[in-house]
Amino acid sequence: MDMMACELNFQSDEKTEDLQIEGLKIIQNKKWFCFGMDAVLLSDFADIKKHSKVVDLGTGTGIIPLLLWAKRKPSIVYGIEIQKEVAEMAKRSILLNGLEESIKILNADMLRLDGVLEFNSFDAVVTNPPYIESNGGIVNPHGNKALSRHEISCCLEDVIKTAAKLLKQYGSFYMIHRPYRLVDIMALMRQYKLEPKKMRLIHPRKGEKPNMVLIKGVKLGNPELTVEPPLYIYDQATQYTEDIYKIYGLEKP
Amino acid sequence: MDMMACELNFQSDEKTEDLQIEGLKIIQNKKWFCFGMDAVLLSDFADIKKHSKVVDLGTGTGIIPLLLWAKRKPSIVYGIEIQKEVAEMAKRSILLNGLEESIKILNADMLRLDGVLEFNSFDAVVTNPPYIESNGGIVNPHGNKALSRHEISCCLEDVIKTAAKLLKQYGSFYMIHRPYRLVDIMALMRQYKLEPKKMRLIHPRKGEKPNMVLIKGVKLGNPELTVEPPLYIYDQATQYTEDIYKIYGLEKP
Numbered sequence: 307m308d309m310m311a312c313e314l315n316f317q318s319d320e321k322t323e324d325l326q327i328e329g330l331k332i333i334q335n336k337k338w339f340c341f342g343m344d345a346v347l348l349s350d351f352a353d354i355k356k357h358s359k360v361v362d363l364g365t366g367t368g369i370i371p372l373l374l375w376a377k378r379k380p381s382i383v384y385g386i387e388i389q390k391e392v393a394e395m396a397k398r399s400i401l402l403n404g405l406e407e408s409i410k411i412l413n414a415d416m417l418r419l420d421g422v423l424e425f426n427s428f429d430a431v432v433t434n435p436p437y438i439e440s441n442g443g444i445v446n447p448h449g450n451k452a453l454s455r456h457e458i459s460c461c462l463e464d465v466i467k468t469a470a471k472l473l474k475q476y477g478s479f480y481m482i483h484r485p486y487r488l489v490d491i492m493a494l495m496r497q498y499k500l501e502p503k504k505m506r507l508i509h510p511r512k513g514e515k516p517n518m519v520l521i522k523g524v525k526l527g528n529p530e531l532t533v534e535p536p537l538y539i540y541d542q543a544t545q546y547t548e549d550i551y552k553i554y555g556l557e558k559p
Numbered sequence: 560m561d562m563m564a565c566e567l568n569f570q571s572d573e574k575t576e577d578l579q580i581e582g583l584k585i586i587q588n589k590k591w592f593c594f595g596m597d598a599v600l601l602s603d604f605a606d607i608k609k610h611s612k613v614v615d616l617g618t619g620t621g622i623i624p625l626l627l628w629a630k631r632k633p634s635i636v637y638g639i640e641i642q643k644e645v646a647e648m649a650k651r652s653i654l655l656n657g658l659e660e661s662i663k664i665l666n667a668d669m670l671r672l673d674g675v676l677e678f679n680s681f682d683a684v685v686t687n688p689p690y691i692e693s694n695g696g697i698v699n700p701h702g703n704k705a706l707s708r709h710e711i712s713c714c715l716e717d718v719i720k721t722a723a724k725l726l727k728q729y730g731s732f733y734m735i736h737r738p739y740r741l742v743d744i745m746a747l748m749r750q751y752k753l754e755p756k757k758m759r760l761i762h763p764r765k766g767e768k769p770n771m772v773l774i775k776g777v778k779l780g781n782p783e784l785t786v787e788p789p790l791y792i793y794d795q796a797t798q799y800t801e802d803i804y805k806i807y808g809l810e811k812p
Binding site: 485486487488489490492493495496501502505507509512513514515516519529530531532533534535536 | 738739740741742743745746748749754755758760762765766767768769772782783784785786787788789
């Protein structure tokens with residue numbers, strides 16, 4: 307463990323990873339949920355303007371605020387995380403990068419943000435919420451991991467309702483989720499006046515069904531959805547497509 | 560004009576076209592809306608069981624009942640068409656093929672089917688409704704063509720509401736429409752209890768946005784959408800993809 311790690315109170319089971327953009331690093335805990343490609347895809351999809359005020363709902367390790375800061379230069383990103391230990395680790399990642407002025411991690415319940423963040427004031431809300439419903443699928447019994455991966459502490463409706471409260475008029479909502487929930491997503495977004503405006507489906511390979519969907523909504527926007535061309539992750543069995551290299555800011559070898 | 564054409568009262572501006580399946584022919588009028596690829600794609604997408612009872616809402620030339628009969632062998636298909644002249648022409652196409660026992664064209668308003676067709680009794684409803692909303696886009700001033708292409712005499716909600724009335728429990732609804740209306744489509748289908756279960760986006764070419772969407776709903780079905788791999792129409796500028804050749808029942812040369 308180096309000096310920096312000591313000052314930042316590294317825990318056993320933790321590791322730092324180089325994000326390969328603007329020299330950023332992130333702390334992750336091997337026992338918990340580690341960030342994946344979905345965070346990278348969402349940060350790329352979210353066409354947030356420079357100097358925007360942004361909230362990330364369920365920020366986890368803080369990966370999305372870090373990537374958004376690197377790619378979009380928002381003036382401030384608030385990362386909301388309900389799990390105390392996870393929020394503490396995310397805070398240390400922000401410190402590690404010296405970004406405590408630009409990124410604020412709040413250990414809070416997204417359903418209790420009244421008085422914590424100003425409603426109707428944000429330019430953008432991003433979220434990579436837990437995917438599997440609490441009444442379905444196999445719930446990982448290990449506390450934090452289960453909480454991140456499953457809809458135990460919050461559900462799709464809570465995320466959408468909270469985003470609608472935080473955003474100002476014509477503010478943008480960006481989410482990555484599973485295609486099988488698309489009808490729920492669209493119905494709830496419309497119900498809470500976050501009109502779906504742009505959608506992109508992500509397929510592992512050509513000829514395969516999508517396993518992720520990126521969606522953008524605009525608060526009080528007019529109905530009319532633009533569906534983007536599909537995004538493929540792999541060219542062949544394990545070779546990333548040129549699009550994925552581009553999103554990661556790398557050249558395909 | 561041959562003998563057959565005379566007996567069937569062919570009009571000027573009419574032509575017959577060979578459907579290249581089971582020897583079927585269809586009468587079309589060059590001044591009106593002619594069937595396009597959407598009817599072929601919808602008939603292929605609609606996985607209707609043999610001996611089913613089916614309704615086609617807004618049947619136009621009768622192309623969809625003919626293709627469904629050829630591909631799926633339903634016991635009966637009712638084609639509902641509000642325009643008298645168009646319905647008459649569709650009837651003559653059915654006669655031309657000797658299918659008057661299997662396909663019934665009804666010149667009726669889909670909003671006034673009470674007493675015409677039995678509600679809650681059909682296995683499947685298919686529809687290729689007019690696309691452009693009556694308050695948007697350029698409306699073609701030539702009567703019949705405008706009525707087919709635009710939502711003048713019916714709107715998306717009427718089609719979905721009518722399908723929901725006609726279908727029996729767990730009966731299937733199949734529609735081809737435009738992706739920009741996807742949020743309206745999903746919200747209305749759910750509202751009228753036709754839960755969206757399967758969706759396929761159709762793109763002209765790789766890397767291009769979809770311009771059509773196929774959607775299947777099940778009356779009183781459980782929420783969970785399957786998104787299929789995308790369907791591409793062209794390989795290059797004008798060459799059809801292998802998938803399209805397959806749908807047309809042809810071998811790619």
